Amino acid sequence: MTLALVTAGAQPDEAARRASPLAVRGLTVSYGQTPAIFSVDVTVRTGAMTAIVGPNGAGKSTLLKAALNVVKPLAGTVTVLGQPLAQMRDRIAYVPQRASVDWDFPTRVIDVVMMGMYRKLGLLGRVRATHRSQAMACLDRVGMADFATRQIGQLSGGQQQRVFLARALAQEADIYLLDEPFAGVDAATEKAIIAVLKSLRDTGRTVVAVHHDLATVPDYFDEVVLLNTQVIAAGPVAEVFTEDNLHTAYGGRLTTARADPESVAG
Template sequence: MPLELAAKHGRTTAPADLGRSPLAIRGLTVSYGEKPAVFSVDATFAPGAMTAIVGPNGAGKSTLLKAALGVVRPLSGRVTCWGRPLARQRGRIAYVPQRASVDWDFPTRVLDVVLMGLYRELGLLRRVGPEQRARAVACLARVGMEGFAERQIGQLSGGQQQRVFLARALAQEADLYLLDEPLAGVDAATEKAIIAVLQALRAEGRTVVAVHHDLATVPDYFDRVFLINTTPVAEGPVAEAFTQANLQAAYGGRLATAQMGAVV
């Protein structure tokens, strides 16, 4: 981690060592059938930074996140969070899955979805009280959705659904936020709102890692980038790692020249 970046976020960590990294992955391989979706990936995400995971379609971006969290089972590899096994640190990690991964006709209201972020804390028996409800409403307010608490989730637009998912993650008050394509198919207002929330999280010293598909906005939104195409291609501050050569290596012939223009 370059020093000026560290200084910017009030941290003096040395180049990300395993013990400090909120998410360190070693030798991770996940196969669907007999084709590895990610192969032998080492990744050490910097604390207090906003990192974009970038790569072509089918490069294993989402799979990397899911395997890091144990949502899909890796064939090999080890994941540590702040130097300890993932299982011990679950309470400090919030995950925002892809919006399309759930059935939005499920009988539940917006507020109930946000309250799901507190299930871990509530356990099986404790009732949802006014304090929890107030916290959930506050999280909705942070994503600009406080007026929608009583709505059925099926009545929301795509961007609103994505904000509700983010609010659920906020309710966990985690230290590490992992987001799978949070900006895919959302309107411009939602994109702005989500990025503002993520940047606020970073300002509080929390770590944000997001799968991101829009190359043009990477330098504006993120301070670090992790390029992957089944195997890791490059990792580092945007200024150093988000180069034409690295992108060419990650995307091969699939990188449109228009996108390249946006990068350079």
């Protein structure tokens, strides 16, 4: 708990929050009487890759959903570049958990990617050849161009995840929020996804991902938020991703997923 107090004490100033592509303050969500997340303050750094890490039931997905107002928070505010979320929706792309949809739905890979452009197209905007070629380019970036006309149910789990990422790319957003993008995907997909995310970061975009594999945090991410209902620690991986903080976040449950301290330091 001391750690939580320390981070709470070192509050990022108002200027940092206004400049942040995603800043949440005092965010609390509860299903029933127990809070899923409680008074969470997070200020995401621009142009960085941030991991949200924590044990099962720590509220990682809930934090993303509440930041997007998909789940209604009990309390707290969300700002995007200092503006209220509602005005900045177009700047954010969300990649939900793969298991959240019915993959027998009658739609093809290319149709799913086109959904990323529905905001831009509006209700009746014509789909033009440029839109289609843009969607194909997004599929190509995740290595799925050959699958454009397949029904989505024919894809493997990793391929489904890549299609979801392609849909987010089609939004041409500045901020990408991903919920467990590496859950249950093959190694090739993990490599493909991380390459795309790093290229987004290298072109100034901001990436935030709920992540469950502690071993890969230092390789993949620049910043980390350790969450267990409350924020245990948040900041650059080199400073925050320490044995002590992990122990506080995971309690005694950190056994197999234990991070190697040397790799953390390096």
